[in-house]
Amino acid sequence: SAVISQKPSRDICQRGTSLTIQCQVDSQVTMMFWYRQQPGQSLTLIATANQGSEATYESGFVIDKFPISRPNLTFSTLTVSNMSPEDSSIYLCSVGDGLLGNQPQHFGDGTRLSIL
Amino acid sequence: QKEVEQDPGPLSVPEGAIVSLNCTYSNSAFQYFMWYRQYSRKGPELLMYTYSSGNKEDGRFTAQVDKSSKYISLFIRDSQPSDSATYLCAMKDNYGQNFVFGPGTRLSVLP
Numbered sequence: 692s693a694v695i696s697q698k699p700s701r702d703i704c705q706r707g708t709s710l711t712i713q714c715q716v717d718s719q720v721t722m723m724f725w726y727r728q729q730p731g732q733s734l735t736l737i738a739t740a741n742q743g744s745e746a747t748y749e750s751g752f753v754i755d756k757f758p759i760s761r762p763n764l765t766f767s768t769l770t771v772s773n774m775s776p777e778d779s780s781i782y783l784c785s786v787g788d789g790l791l792g793n794q795p796q797h798f799g800d801g802t803r804l805s806i807l
Numbered sequence: 808q809k810e811v812e813q814d815p816g817p818l819s820v821p822e823g824a825i826v827s828l829n830c831t832y833s834n835s836a837f838q839y840f841m842w843y844r845q846y847s848r849k850g851p852e853l854l855m856y857t858y859s860s861g862n863k864e865d866g867r868f869t870a871q872v873d874k875s876s877k878y879i880s881l882f883i884r885d886s887q888p889s890d891s892a893t894y895l896c897a898m899k900d901n902y903g904q905n906f907v908f909g910p911g912t913r914l915s916v917l918p
Contacts, residue, residue: 783850
């Protein structure tokens with residue numbers, strides 16, 4: 692099964708700054724997913740990233756706020772731009788390996804982000 | 808009404824107890840049903856998945872789907888302290904366009 696490394700594991704940032712989260716997978720995958728997890732709430736899909744094409748964003752999430760890169764089949768980044776306290780959350784990278792038909796199956800351990 | 812609902816807990820049980828975790832949903836198009844386990848400060852890991860109705864067993868875990876009631880369950884037999892985690896249900900339709908997680912139930916198994 693795929694092993695996902697996510698960096699940083701946590702960070703505390705100032706309002707108005709940006710942070711880039713990295714996701715590295717130990718095998719080639721077609722689709723990578725970026726989720727947000729807030730306490731007591733469901734995992735919310737931010738966007739789906741395919742290599743070689745623009746990321747597909749879910750309703751309520753826009754590219755200017757959450758730009759995503761997917762330069763190859765094992766790596767992706769999510770940037771949280773112009774951060775505000777409402778962006779404080781856990782951000783998770785996920786991949787599928789075919790068992791669920793390219794749906795999120797394996798997750799990184801997340802990036803805990805706090806905005807002051 | 809939320810698309811997938813799950814009692815957030817926390818649910819505390821003594822070691823050895825049988826645990827029942829449940830989700831209800833509203834979208835009758837859901838056909839695939841998943842359970843993930845998430846330890847504190849870790850990402851979710853897929854425990855089990857089932858297609859359509861019926862039961863599926865894997866060791867101490869049994870997943871049950873009742874599509875007529877739009878109700879799914881995860882049973883844990885002989886629960887262990889190592890089972891203490893948050894359990895998330897998830898479901899999707901046949902086309903994979905709609906993949907939804909429940910908010911999770913926090914379980915504590917007390918030694």
